[in-house]
Amino acid sequence: xxxxxxxxxxxxxxxxxxxxxxxxxxxxxxxxxxxxxxxxxxxxxxxxxxxxxxxxxxxxxxxxxxxxxxxxxxxxxxxxxxxxxxxxxxxxxxxxxxxxxxxxxxxxxxxxxxxxxxxxxxxxxxxx
Numbered sequence: 559x560x561x562x563x564x565x566x567x568x569x570x571x572x573x574x575x576x577x578x579x580x581x582x583x584x585x586x587x588x589x590x591x592x593x594x595x596x597x598x599x600x601x602x603x604x605x606x607x608x609x610x611x612x613x614x615x616x617x618x619x620x621x622x623x624x625x626x627x628x629x630x631x632x633x634x635x636x637x638x639x640x641x642x643x644x645x646x647x648x649x650x651x652x653x654x655x656x657x658x659x660x661x662x663x664x665x666x667x668x669x670x671x672x673x674x675x676x677x678x679x680x681x682x683x684x685x686x
Contacts (some may be wrong), residue, residue: 577675581661584622590659606646619651
């Protein structure tokens with residue numbers, strides 16, 4: 559894929575966006591990408607993500623860093639939603655499975671590995 563072609567986004571209404579990052583094991587990047595492709599991810603994982611109230615989630619890779627964008631309804635409560643998500647079918651198993659592709663200590667919860675990022679610029683807001 560030519561990355562300069564970009565990714566088409568379909569949006570409707572007002573949403574919130576979160577961005578977080580995670581350091582990956584450089585020796586297992588291809589496996590991480592394989593298991594996160596739409597055709598290989600366990601079906602229960604995206605179903606649980608949507609059930610938790612997340613409208614869209616994307617993961618981007620640069621070298622050994624993963625960046626996740628999460629779009630949610632405006633009334634989304636981060637702690638409540640991710641607390642529910644952790645209880646959904648196969649979610650704990652998935653977190654354990656993908657932990658071997660991520661840097662960090664074994665047994666760390668997702669929120670201990672992923673780090674929320676601060677937005678410092680918005681073109682839309684700058685032009686308002």
